[in-house]
Amino acid sequence: xxxxxxxxxxxxxxxxxxxxxxxxxxxxxxxxxxxxxxxxxxxxxxxxxxxxxxxxxxxxxxxxxxxxxxxxxxxxxxxxxxxxxxxxxxxxxxxxxxxxxxxxxxxxxxxxxxxxxxxxxxxxxxxxxxxxxxxxxxxxxxxxxxxxxxxxxxxxxxxxxxxxxxxxxxxxxxxxxxxxxxxxxxxxxxxxxxxxxxxxxxxxxxxxxxxxxxxxxxxxxxxxxxxxxxxxxxxxxxxxxxxxxxxxxxxxxxxxxxxxxxxxxxxxxxxxx
Amino acid sequence: xxxxxxxxxxxxxxxxxxxxxxxxxxxxxxxxxxxxxxxxxxxxxxxxxxxxxxxxxxxxxxxxxxxxxxxxxxxxxxxxxxxxxxxxxxxxxxxxxxxxxxxxxxxxxxxxxxxxxxxxxxxxxxxxxxxxxxxxxxxxxxxxxxxxxxxxxxxxxxxxxxxxxxxxxxxxxxxxxxxxxxxxxxxxxxxxxxxxxxxxxxxxxxxxxxxxxxxxxxxxxxxxxxxxxxxxxxxxxxxxxxxxxxxxxxxxxxxxxxxxxxxxxxxxxxxxxxxxxxxxxxxxxxxxxxxxxxxxxxxxxxxxxxxxxxxxxxxxxxxxxxxxxxxxxxxxxxxxxxxxxxxxxxxxxxxxxxxxxxxxxxxxxxxxxxxxxxxxxxxxxxxxxxx
Numbered sequence: 001x002x003x004x005x006x007x008x009x010x011x012x013x014x015x016x017x018x019x020x021x022x023x024x025x026x027x028x029x030x031x032x033x034x035x036x037x038x039x040x041x042x043x044x045x046x047x048x049x050x051x052x053x054x055x056x057x058x059x060x061x062x063x064x065x066x067x068x069x070x071x072x073x074x075x076x077x078x079x080x081x082x083x084x085x086x087x088x089x090x091x092x093x094x095x096x097x098x099x100x101x102x103x104x105x106x107x108x109x110x111x112x113x114x115x116x117x118x119x120x121x122x123x124x125x126x127x128x129x130x131x132x133x134x135x136x137x138x139x140x141x142x143x144x145x146x147x148x149x150x151x152x153x154x155x156x157x158x159x160x161x162x163x164x165x166x167x168x169x170x171x172x173x174x175x176x177x178x179x180x181x182x183x184x185x186x187x188x189x190x191x192x193x194x195x196x197x198x199x200x201x202x203x204x205x206x207x208x209x210x211x212x213x214x215x216x217x218x219x220x221x222x223x224x225x226x227x228x229x230x231x232x233x234x235x236x237x238x239x240x241x242x243x244x245x246x247x248x249x250x251x252x253x254x255x256x257x258x259x260x261x262x263x264x265x266x267x268x269x270x271x272x273x
Numbered sequence: 274x275x276x277x278x279x280x281x282x283x284x285x286x287x288x289x290x291x292x293x294x295x296x297x298x299x300x301x302x303x304x305x306x307x308x309x310x311x312x313x314x315x316x317x318x319x320x321x322x323x324x325x326x327x328x329x330x331x332x333x334x335x336x337x338x339x340x341x342x343x344x345x346x347x348x349x350x351x352x353x354x355x356x357x358x359x360x361x362x363x364x365x366x367x368x369x370x371x372x373x374x375x376x377x378x379x380x381x382x383x384x385x386x387x388x389x390x391x392x393x394x395x396x397x398x399x400x401x402x403x404x405x406x407x408x409x410x411x412x413x414x415x416x417x418x419x420x421x422x423x424x425x426x427x428x429x430x431x432x433x434x435x436x437x438x439x440x441x442x443x444x445x446x447x448x449x450x451x452x453x454x455x456x457x458x459x460x461x462x463x464x465x466x467x468x469x470x471x472x473x474x475x476x477x478x479x480x481x482x483x484x485x486x487x488x489x490x491x492x493x494x495x496x497x498x499x500x501x502x503x504x505x506x507x508x509x510x511x512x513x514x515x516x517x518x519x520x521x522x523x524x525x526x527x528x529x530x531x532x533x534x535x536x537x538x539x540x541x542x543x544x545x546x547x548x549x550x551x552x553x554x555x556x557x558x559x560x561x562x563x564x565x566x567x568x569x570x571x572x573x574x575x576x577x578x579x580x581x582x583x584x585x586x587x588x589x590x591x592x593x594x595x596x597x598x599x600x601x602x603x604x605x606x607x608x609x610x611x612x613x614x615x616x617x618x619x620x621x622x623x624x625x626x627x628x629x630x631x632x633x634x635x636x637x638x639x640x641x642x643x644x645x646x647x648x649x650x651x652x653x654x655x656x657x658x659x660x
Contacts, residue, residue, distance in 0.1 A: 033567040156565045165583035172551035173360040177306040177350050180633050182333045190546035190633045215584040216545035
């Protein structure tokens with residue numbers, strides 16, 4: 001419990017770009033309400049003042065990529081009441097999970113003058129691969145309204161409204177015209193989880209899946225549609241291999257397309273270049 | 274056909290002006306982001322002049338018609354569903370006050386300058402859309418507990434329907450006996466004539482309110498020639514349906530074939546995205562959701578559109594009732610084309626074809642129903658041949 005009986009909130013960073021933490025700071029109109037409702041006990045991105053744990057709510061950004069972080073997440077779990085992962089890095093391993101498809105020792109030897117000083121794991125893994133997670137907010141970055149909804153729900157002791165259905169449902173709720181059907185724009189909306197408010201399609205762009213797979217994603221069918229819209233196999237693979245490359249449905253499908261591609265035209269090397 | 278008038282485009286403008294002056298929010302078809310959809314309308318210039326559409330599975334494109342028709346398209350991206358049955362409806366709000374919680378009705382805080390709130394006058398609805406509204410009236414107001422919000426919106430509304438003159442490739446209202454000529458459920462029904470003579474609209478009243486509105490316009494009575502022309506436009510449109518759905522014995526075929534391999538095949542393609550249910554003018558599944566603010570001072574209860582294609586939709590204690598996409602598609606189609614008849618006395622399908630056009634995987638309800646029938650009949654034949 002924080003000061004004045006308010007729940008305490010901690011914000012933790014693992015391998016990530018800090019963008020999801022910034023979403024919290026970007027809640028400009030609501031920041032005073034947040035500060036009024038919780039004690040911000042640990043949030044180095046915002047303040048050096050630290051209140052000792054344990055913490056009622058921990059928001060965890062980033063993926064686990066080092067042996068040190070694999071230990072640190074255990075400690076954080078132990079001193080957190082409710083643990084919430086925020087963003088594609090924390091929920092799926094992030095863009096850095098592209099390393100999972102290659103040889104890390106090789107990258108390291110090319111990038112660093114003294115690779116022996118860099119202690120890193122072979123794979124970038126989501127937080128849930130290490131500790132139990134109570135709630136997850138998807139996205140790269142997360143959606144501000146979803147973050148506020150989650151905090152409000154936790155404070156009220158109710159279930160947060162975090163739908164796991166497709167982006168298409170949010171598109172239709174907004175009254176958007178479907179960019180895939182009316183314009184032929186490739187769009188991952190049908191296989192991607194809602195939560196962004198159908199942001200990209202609302203600006204006439206196809207969804208690129210930054211919220212990761214929806215609860216019933218049918219990736220092989222999606223691939224057939226993308227191919228019918230004129231995308232090449234390497235393009236389809238690239239589309240699945242972005243911020244949620246480590247999410248199981250996207251990972252498995254990109255792998256399936258790679259291994260099933262005609263005459264090996266889309267090798268992993270070709271896709272990564 | 275008593276009280277029919279022949280209107281010019283200027284008369285339609287006057288009709289919009291009269292409705293606006295009486296406090297209606299006038300909505301009608303207009304071009305939005307590469308499709309025709311219903312939006313607020315103040316001028317006939319906003320109508321889709323000279324635009325037609327091309328529709329097929331997972332395919333919608335606007336096309337230039339080469340004439341000045343304003344209703345020369347098939348059904349738009351959405352029916353009247355978002356107007357009368359909005360995607361997000363505030364049911365009530367509670368605030369903590371000095372004397373405890375205080376409950377507001379949604380109407381209490383509707384801004385006075387909300388120009389596009391109810392009552393609504395909707396222009397350009399098609400016969401299939403009217404059939405869908407009749408179904409919603411039955412489902413939402415004809416049962417033990419009426420949906421008060423919906424009922425109010427409907428009672429106060431004015432509907433100006435239009436005969437479809439140029440059906441799309443995904444249209445099959447003739448199969449469902451719902452079109453293309455509006456037969457009931459409108460205040461005024463228009464038929465646009467542009468092929469011979471001046472661009473004009475034959476307007477039939479469908480209610481005392483519609484007759485009164487037509488009398489207000491300085492329009493001439495429709496000639497027998499115009500009436501005959503209007504009738505032939507509807508008859509010709511009926512001949513040009515892009516698709517067909519054989520409804521004969523379809524209910525029993527669906528009930529008897531719950532384990533057909535056809536469901537596996539469609540589940541292989543179905544994206545479980547929910548688009549079909551959200552563009553369907555009769556689908557009415559919703560969720561109730563509560564939201565509260567950070568301070569815990571205000572909470573709201575909303576009714577929001579949901580879809581039977583979401584895993585969460587059938588979630589109860591212990592898990593989702595319909596785990597697989599196969600079971601969800603089967604549920605949707607069997608409810609729509611079969612169980613609906615037992616439940617509401619009518620098919621849940623009006624033949625608008627939107628679920629075909631707007632399915633990103635190009636799944637076609639008419640083709641799936643046809644395939645289910647073919648497989649079932651083939652099996653029956655084999656069985657009959659066996660001694």
